[in-house]
Amino acid sequence: MKLRELNIAKLPKPKNTHEFLSSEKYSLEIGAGVGLHAIRFAQENPDFTHIAIERTTNKALKMKGRSESHKLSNLIVHQDDAINWVAHNCPDSSLDKVFLLYPNPNPKNKAARWIHMPFFATLVAKMKPGASLVLATNMDFYQSEFLENYQTFEIELKSKKTIHKNNLSEDYRPLTHFEKKYLARSENCYHLEFIKTGAL
Template sequence: MITKQPSHQFERIFSTAHLHAPKNLDTDSISQLSKWQQSKLPLYLEIGAGKGKHALLFAKENPESRLIAVERTSEKFTAFDKQASVDILENLIYIHADAIAFTAHFIAPNTLDGAFILYPNPEPSNKNQRWLNMPFFEFLLSRLKPNAQIVLASNITAYIDEACARLDEVWQLPYQKRVIDKQSARTHFEIKYLARGEHCQELLIKKPEGYRTRFDDFFAKGDM
């Protein structure tokens, strides 16, 4: 099933063998997810959506696009749910789940027009848990359409520098690095960091035409 040679030489391969599908998704959400992935409208995924500030803002500003926002932490998801219940948006689905398990079981290959990873945990004690150091990143790339873009933002310069090195040396992906405007307010973390005067940066990572992964034809069928 996983036969294509990848466009990179990552030393480990992502496995879904012991990764269980999230159990708390209602049937309406699962049905909607399936329909969205078959639609021609642009579809985006946000990993670690927090309290939902960016997700709600993006959905409001991009009515012709659809966003799936995933948050694992119960406290943050509760705050997200409370706000989303006030600002009901038909182009937003928000999911309380682990993003890796959710993506593995519910996102089909070649369906996403983009993904957002905004201010992830830098995992200071375990660098192997950083997104570009994980085999899951290859799987995430397989879910993207050609020319789709991942936006990765952080206030930690060393995190961004390491990500750039991984993109150059391992993933072999083109990207742009830019400083985030001091007036930007996409997430609660971004507001806090910029108010402190911290140096916030983002990487715009592009999946080019012809980029291959070992998961291009893989989908955990039966979960949709």
């Protein structure tokens, strides 16, 4: 797959900034919605600073309100364009975890899918060696496309799972509201985890 280069200088500056500290552990969630996964992750991983980015104003405000009600000092909510925010704010090799949970599959626009966007190489560059990237989708073509093209980047496949309501453990909790809906409709949900390669 031929990579297109992202011209960061042409991207608008984001509204919000964040100072990254080398001593901290950072996780990033793009398209965090109203924060079901973001809040749970922050609660269960107090050693992480979890940065949740949501473009939609109403969803971001709701997530921020829920975060404040839970008093989560390690959850940072930004209403912004994730590509602009990450490209301008995240230093290279700064992220320990990345979550792409049920992104828009853009079935009619291949160039708008994560694996084909110039930004994806930039996102991988922002990950530390050994960092994980989790992709969740209910679209078989989307996960298949990731599996066919991920070797173009500095990541390797760690695990892949197919989740269905008939094979769930009793204590399984859906990652997002989308996943809860898809499982209720007896759809397959695909979880892929990748690891950033390179020297630690």
